[in-house]
Structure formats: structure tokens, C-alpha cells
Amino acid sequence: MFKSxxxxxxxxxxxxxxxxxxxxxxxxxxxxxxxEGDFSLRGGIVDIFPLSFELPIRIELDNEKIxxxxxxxxxxxxxxxxxxxxxxxxxxxxxTRTSVFSEEFPLKNFVDLDVGDFVVHxxxxxxxxxxxxxxxVGGASKDHLVIEYDRNEKLFVPVDSMHLVQKYIxxxxxxxxxxxxxxxxxxxxxxxxxxxxxxxAWELLGLQAMRLAGExxxxxxxxxxxxxxxxxxxxxxxxxxxxxxxxxxxxxxxAKPMDRLLCGDVxxxxxxxxxxxxxxxxxxxxxxxxxxxxxILAEQHxxxxxxxxxxxxxxxxxxxxFRTTAEQNEIIKGLRFGSVDIVIGxxxxxxxxxxxxxxxxxxxxxxxxxxxxxxEQLKKIKTSIDVLVLTATPIPxxxxxxxxxxxxxxxxxxxxxxxxxxxxVVVEYxxxxxxxxxxxxxDRHGQVFFLHNRILDLDKVRDKVAKSLGNNARIAxxxxxxxxxxxxxxxxxxxxxxxxxxxxxxxxxxGIDIPNAxxxxxxxxxxxxxADLHQLRGRVGRFNRSAYAYxxxxxxxxxxxxxxxxxxxxxxxxxxxxxxxxxxxxxxxxIRGAGNLLGQEQHGFIVxxxxxxxxxxxxxxIVNFKKAGVFNEAHN
Numbered sequence: 001m002f003k004s005x006x007x008x009x010x011x012x013x014x015x016x017x018x019x020x021x022x023x024x025x026x027x028x029x030x031x032x033x034x035x036e037g038d039f040s041l042r043g044g045i046v047d048i049f050p051l052s053f054e055l056p057i058r059i060e061l062d063n064e065k066i067x068x069x070x071x072x073x074x075x076x077x078x079x080x081x082x083x084x085x086x087x088x089x090x091x092x093x094x095x096t097r098t099s100v101f102s103e104e105f106p107l108k109n110f111v112d113l114d115v116g117d118f119v120v121h122x123x124x125x126x127x128x129x130x131x132x133x134x135x136x137v138g139g140a141s142k143d144h145l146v147i148e149y150d151r152n153e154k155l156f157v158p159v160d161s162m163h164l165v166q167k168y169i170x171x172x173x174x175x176x177x178x179x180x181x182x183x184x185x186x187x188x189x190x191x192x193x194x195x196x197x198x199x200x201a202w203e204l205l206g207l208q209a210m211r212l213a214g215e216x217x218x219x220x221x222x223x224x225x226x227x228x229x230x231x232x233x234x235x236x237x238x239x240x241x242x243x244x245x246x247x248x249x250x251x252x253x254x255a256k257p258m259d260r261l262l263c264g265d266v267x268x269x270x271x272x273x274x275x276x277x278x279x280x281x282x283x284x285x286x287x288x289x290x291x292x293x294x295x296i297l298a299e300q301h302x303x304x305x306x307x308x309x310x311x312x313x314x315x316x317x318x319x320x321x322f323r324t325t326a327e328q329n330e331i332i333k334g335l336r337f338g339s340v341d342i343v344i345g346x347x348x349x350x351x352x353x354x355x356x357x358x359x360x361x362x363x364x365x366x367x368x369x370x371x372x373x374x375x376e377q378l379k380k381i382k383t384s385i386d387v388l389v390l391t392a393t394p395i396p397x398x399x400x401x402x403x404x405x406x407x408x409x410x411x412x413x414x415x416x417x418x419x420x421x422x423x424x425v426v427v428e429y430x431x432x433x434x435x436x437x438x439x440x441x442x443d444r445h446g447q448v449f450f451l452h453n454r455i456l457d458l459d460k461v462r463d464k465v466a467k468s469l470g471n472n473a474r475i476a477x478x479x480x481x482x483x484x485x486x487x488x489x490x491x492x493x494x495x496x497x498x499x500x501x502x503x504x505x506x507x508x509x510x511g512i513d514i515p516n517a518x519x520x521x522x523x524x525x526x527x528x529x530x531a532d533l534h535q536l537r538g539r540v541g542r543f544n545r546s547a548y549a550y551x552x553x554x555x556x557x558x559x560x561x562x563x564x565x566x567x568x569x570x571x572x573x574x575x576x577x578x579x580x581x582x583x584x585x586x587x588x589x590x591i592r593g594a595g596n597l598l599g600q601e602q603h604g605f606i607v608x609x610x611x612x613x614x615x616x617x618x619x620x621x622i623v624n625f626k627k628a629g630v631f632n633e634a635h636n
Contacts, residue, residue: 004427007059008085011066018046018059025090033074036090047072050550051089052423052437054444055080081443082425086432089425100409100585104483118176119147120610124155125179125186126168150178166612169586176607193605194617200602201621214383216257219284222249225312229279232308233272238414241269247410248277248388252361264412265581266538267419267513270390271301273412274363275308276390282314282341286360290344293369293510294490295320295484300349300512301344301365319345319354321484329580350377361476364389366510366535392535392581415578418544422537424576426525426569427550435468437519437550438501442473447494447517448501449539453524455479455505461523462503467503478504509535515543525551525572526565530588533572534581549576567591 003020007013022039023029030038033049033056039046044063049056053071058079060068069086070079113119115131127147134141135156144156145165157165168176179186223264225556237245244262264270278288292298302318309316317340318329328348334340338357344350347370362381366371367389370378381387427433434450441448450462462477476499478490487507494497495514502508502517509532518540525533533551541547551572554560561569568591575583606614 004087004089004430004433006085006087006432007066007069009066009069009083013061013066014064015041015046015061016234022088025088028093048088049074050086051091052425052550053402053440054546057083057086083436085432087430087436089427098412100261113167118610120166120168120613121147121155121157121614123186124149124162124181126176126610127155127178130154132395148178150180153181155181166610168610169612170607170610176610189608190316190617192204193609193614194621196601196605197614197618198621201618201625204618205622205625213255215286216255216384217286218255218385219249219252219286219360219386221253221281222280223283225279226276226283229308229312230276232311235269236417237272238269238412238416240264240412240414241273243279244270244273244410244412245276247408248273249280251408252277252280252386257384258388260387260408260410261389261391262410262412263391263581264580265415266392266535267416267542268392268414269416270392270411270412271304271365272386272412274365274390275305277361278305278342278363279309281361281386284360285358287335287338287340287356287358288342288361288363289349289356289359290342290363290365291349291370292344292346292365294507295322295346295480295487296478296507296512297365297510298322298344298346299488299491305342305344314341315339316342316344319343319348321346321348322488323484344420345543347371347374350374359385361386361388366391369510392531392538419578420541420544420546421576421578422541422547422549424537424549424551424573426551426553426573428524429555431468433550434521434552437521437548438465438469439475441519441548442500444544444545445516446519447497447499447514449508449517449520450501450503451506451508451520451536452524453504453505453527455481458503458505465501465503473500474498475501475503478502480505480507480509506532506536509541512539513542514539518543518545518547519550520548521550521552524554525553526553526561526569528568529592530568530571530584533568534575534584537572537576566631 003025007018019029019041027037027039027048029038029548032040033047036049036051036053038049038056046059046061047056048059055071056074058068058070058072059066069083070080071081071083075556113129115129117129118126119129124147127149130146130148132143133146133156135144137158143159145154145159145162147157147165149155170176186304214456244264248258248260248262251260251317262270262273274290278290281288290301292301298318299322302316302616305316315334317334319328319331323331331340331343332354335343335354350352362378364378364387367375367378438448438450450465452458452460458477458479462475466473466475476490476493478487478494480487482490490499490502494502494517497516520536520540522528522533522536528536537549540549551569553569567587571584571587571591575587609617
């Protein structure tokens with residue numbers, strides 16, 4: 001992490017030093033390069049396929065001097081364009097890893113297992129995962145997990161019993177106690193934990209019963225117009241989108257108020273599910289409030305709704321600071337008298353002067369981005385109005401309540417067709433690397449986000465980037481304190497391709513969908529939360545071309561970063577595969593700790609048996625109470 005080396009025209013470098021550097025960076029020597037992480041040597045020619053490059057480069061040396069650096073086509077060998085300098089980043093392999101394998105509740109395959117991780121075997125307790133090993137069983141060689149216990153005792157678990165093993169997550173940094181094989185202590189600890197969890201199970205059941213006891217509106221079955229509206233979706237629905245839509249509609253058609261969490265990674269199509277729910281609500285003469293965290297996202301959703309509803313006699317409005325005071329007053333009047341069917345807006349929607357004639361559905365995009373006051377308002381709404389919460393990285397409590405079954409939960413795990421993983425790099429701040437990343441994106445006629453989250457010196461950063469690029473790019477800035485009309489104009493220009501590089505604050509964090517912008521550079525990445533970093537990465541990679549995310553740490557800053565910041569940066573780089581939002585949420589939960597989430601007593605139980613087994617035991621207690629009729633008693 002954070003290291004790189006540079007190769008530049010007319011540089012003196014011997015082949016042995018270059019080869020050693022590549023091997024140290026985990027590059028593999030091949031006969032010829034075919035993918036990232038490969039390099040080859042032929043006389044005075046070195047071919048390298050660097051991390052975050054779409055095509056390999058060819059270095060030509062004369063004795064020890066580099067006389068040319070060119071990108072080339074690996075199939076034909078044809079040179080494409082020349083470079084004066086390239087930055088080589090470490091290539092990281094994930095070959096040691098075994099992956100809101102465990103097919104049981106609650107974590108499924110959301111958590112990856114690395115060699116050296118602590119694990120929990122349901123019957124034997126906490127041990128250390130040493131990797132996979134083939135073992136002769138009945139004359140055949142079969143794969144087994146190898147788990148080390150106290151006093152170097154080893155347990156070999158066949159792959160068909162992998163469901164008994166979970167990663168040990170306890171949300172604290174202390175090394176857990178390893179158990180002895182064949183010792184009854186683990187069974188005693190598990191039984192003590194099982195009894196202690198019963199109290200929480202009772203409380204959760206009561207909470208669920210109160211929610212289900214509320215009376216909501218029972219929406220009608222889909223109309224013919226519903227089918228017509230859904231046909232206007234310009235893409236092919238994924239199986240998970242179809243399933244989530246069905247679950248949401250089933251909730252809406254129930255007499256109980258919906259309180260559903262829809263979890264799906266950035267760009268996986270949660271908005272489409274919400275739009276279909278909104279249309280369904282309006283078909284029953286109900287109004288819809290669509291709550292989003294930023295003015296820019298409100299504007300984008302508003303335009304999408306307008307485009308999709310152009311053939312239907314419905315009125316959509318947007319309530320945010322992009323509207324003048326007079327316009328806002330007119331919209332609020334329309335909501336009160338029922339002439340506005342769907343309103344998209346920021347926390348302004350929760351203001352005291354906003355009321356609805358017949359509100360039927362509230363959609364909340366990224367609940368964790370709202371403050372305490374807004375969340376309190378939402379709690380009041382949930383007692384009688386259907387609520388759908390969308391998130392890519394659920395906040396710990398929401399994730400936990402969903403895993404427990406207290407909140408209804410839908411997941412979109414299927415990536416859209418042709419979606420590619422975002423190539424993620426954590427590295428020290430480097431002007432040459434920034435220039436290389438931006439130029440490469442502009443060479444393929446793409447656009448770039450450069451995020452710097454300090455309004456005070458945003459102009460200086462913009463000027464610095466412009467100077468580094470030699471004034472060959474169209475650059476603009478965007479931040480939340482700009483006059484509304486100016487911000488609206490800048491974003492419109494960026495969406496329409498009239499700006500190459502947008503230097504901005506966190507205002508672009510949530511939901512901005514610009515398919516042509518496929519490189520993002522985040523300055524001072526160590527100062528952001530893990531969920532924020534994941535959201536920022538999700539601004540790119542929303543099209544069928546390779547996307548790049550560079551998370552930059554101040555020069556020579558890594559040595560002085562605290563342990564939590566290091567963990568966050570490691571996690572964002574580690575979990576860069578498609579659908580990694582669940583991993584990010586779990587890692588975030590582990591980094592932040594669970595003491596405030598559940599109270600110290602329950603935290604002690606999590607430490608004793610690990611989060612996964614804790615959740616299983618809690619679910620077991622809930623099921624047992626329901627079987628015993630306690631749930632019906634609580635309901636009544």
C-alpha cells in the first residue's frame with residue numbers, strides 16, 4: 001500500500017533492478033503479457049501490464065537508458081501511443097482468500113475468509129484458519145479447511161461441512177481466546193450466551209409486534225398502466241431487481257405499514273425498484289415523498305422521473321434549494337391540496353411547513369446521510385405510512401435489525417449486465433500519477449471526478465490540476481455553498497460532457513450517475529469514513545468500460561495515520577469486487593465497534609461466540625418464542 005515507482009524517458013535503470021522491483025510488487029514474469037500483473041523480458045525490451053492500465057506498455061532500453069515507453073496492443077504488438085513517464089503501482093493478488101461459503105443465515109457469502117483469520121466452528125469453538133488442504137478420505141483426495149486450536153491442535157473440516165464454520169467477528173481488536181478440541185468449555189460458553197440472548201429476543205419481538213399492529217393503507221393490485229410504466233425502463237431487469245420489486249409490492253398490498261430496507265451495491269438498480277413503488281402508490285391516488293441527501297441527487301432523480309413519466313398524466317416536483325422561495329411555496333401548496341403526486345427533495349421535505357393531502361409512500365435514499373432530527377421525523381412517519389429505505393452500505397444498526405428479521409429486508413446482489421469491477425488503488429499523493437490518470441481518461445474521451453473536501457482551497461486545487469495538465473482540459477468546481485443556479489449549471493455541463501474534470505467536495509457522493517465519468521481521484525482519503533469511500537467509488541464504473549478509483553493519502557502521511565484510518569483504507573482496497581457493499585458494511589461495523597449498537601452486555605456475548613453465531617442464536621431464540629405463542633401474545 002502507498003508505494004509506487006516511476007519509469008521515464010531517458011532514465012537510467014538496469015534490468016535486474018527493474019525485474020526485482022516488479023517481483024516485489026507481485027508482478028509475474030510470463031512469456032508474454034496478457035493481463036494486469038504480467039511482465040516479460042526479451043533482450044532490451046520489457047513489456048509490463050501495470051495495475052489500473054487497460055493495455056500493457058513496452059519499455060525499450062539502449063544499454064541502461066530508457067529510449068521509449070509506449071502503450072501497445074498485446075494481440076498485434078502494434079504501438080499505440082507514447083509516454084514520457086509512467087507510474088507502476090503494486091499488483092495485489094487475492095488468491096489466498098476463500099469467499100444484509102456459509103449458506104445459512106445471516107451472513108451468507110458476504111464475508112471473505114483469509115488465511116490467519118479467526119473462525120468459529122459451531123461445535124468446537126474459536127480457532128485460527130490456516131487455509132485449505134487436500135486430505136485422503138476413503139481412497140479419494142478431498143478439500144478440507146484446516147483450523148488450528150489451542151496447543152497447536154488441528155481440526156480438518158470437509159468442504160461439505162463448511163456451513164458449520166463462520167468468520168469470527170466481534171468488533172474489538174483483542175485476540176480471541178482459542179479453545180481446546182474435545183473440551184466442554186466451549187459448550188458451556190455457548191449455552192450461557194444462548195440464555196443471555198433470550199432477553200434481547202423478547203425485546204425485538206415486542207418491537208416487531210408493535211410495528212405489525214399499526215394500520216396502514218392497503219394498496220391495490222397492479223394496474224395496466226403499471227405494466228406500461230415498467231416497460232419504459234431502458235435496461236434489462238436483473239433477477240434480484242424483479243424479486244425486490246415483488247417483495248415491495250407485496251408489502252404495499254398488505255394492510256400493515258411497510259418498513260423495508262432495500263440493500264444493493266452502488267449502481268445496482270435500487271432506484272428503479274423505488275420508482276416502480278412510487279408509480280404504484282400514485283395509481284391509488286396517494287402521494288409520494290422521495291427523500292435524498294443532496295440537492296444534486298434530487299435534481300438527477302427529478303429529471304429521471306420527468307423523463308420516465310412523460311406519457312402519464314402525473315405531476316412531479318422537486319423541493320430543494322435549486323428552487324426559488326416562490327417556487328418552493330407553490331410546490332408546498334400543491335402538496336397540501338393534492339395537485340402534486342410525487343415530490344423529490346432533500347431534508348427540506350421534513351420541514352414543519354410541508355404537509356401532504358394524502359401521503360402514501362416515503363422513499364429514503366441512504367438514511368445514514370441524514371441527521372438525528374430528520375431520522376426522528378421519519379420514525380413518526382413509519383407508524384402509518386409505507387416506508388422504503390435504499391442503501392448501498394447500511395448503517396450498523398439498520399444492518400443488524402435487518403439481519404434479525406425485525407426490519408423487512410431485500411437485497412440486490414446481481415450486477416447490471418456488462419458491469420465491470422472498479423480498479424481501486426490506495427497510494428501516496430503524487431502529481432505525476434494524477435496527471436497520468438486524468439490524461440488516460442481524457443484520451444478515451446471520458447470524464448474525471450477530482451474530490452477535495454475543503455471549500456476553502458478548492459480554487460487552488462483546481463488551478464493546480466489545470467497547471468499540471470497544461471491547460472489542455474476543461475475544469476470546473478462544484479460545492480454545496482455555491483449559488484443554486486451556478487451549481488445547477490456546472491452539474492448540467494458536466495452531465496452533458498462540456499466539462500472534462502470536476503473538482504468538487506462530497507456533494508457528488510450519493511447517487512450521481514454519469515456513465516462517461518470513469519475515473520475518480522479522492523484527495524486526503526484517510527479523512528473519510530469507510531461507507532463514504534465506498535459511495536465515492538460508486539460514482540464511476542456505471543457503464544461497460546473499465547473504471548478507476550484512486551484514494552490518495554498526503555505525502556509521507558501513512559506512518560502517522562491512526563490504526564482505524566489504516567483499516568478503512570485497507571478495506572476499501574481489499575473489497576473492490578462487484579457487490580462488495582455488504583463486505584464494506586460488515587467491515588465498517590467491525591471498525592466502529594458494537595458497544596453502542598447493542599449495549600455492553602450483548603457486546604460481551606458477541607465477543608464470546610462471534611457475531612455470526614450470536615445472530616444465529618438470536619434468530620433461534622426468536623423462532624422458539626414464536627413457536628411457543630409468545631409472538632401472538634405480544635401482538636395482542
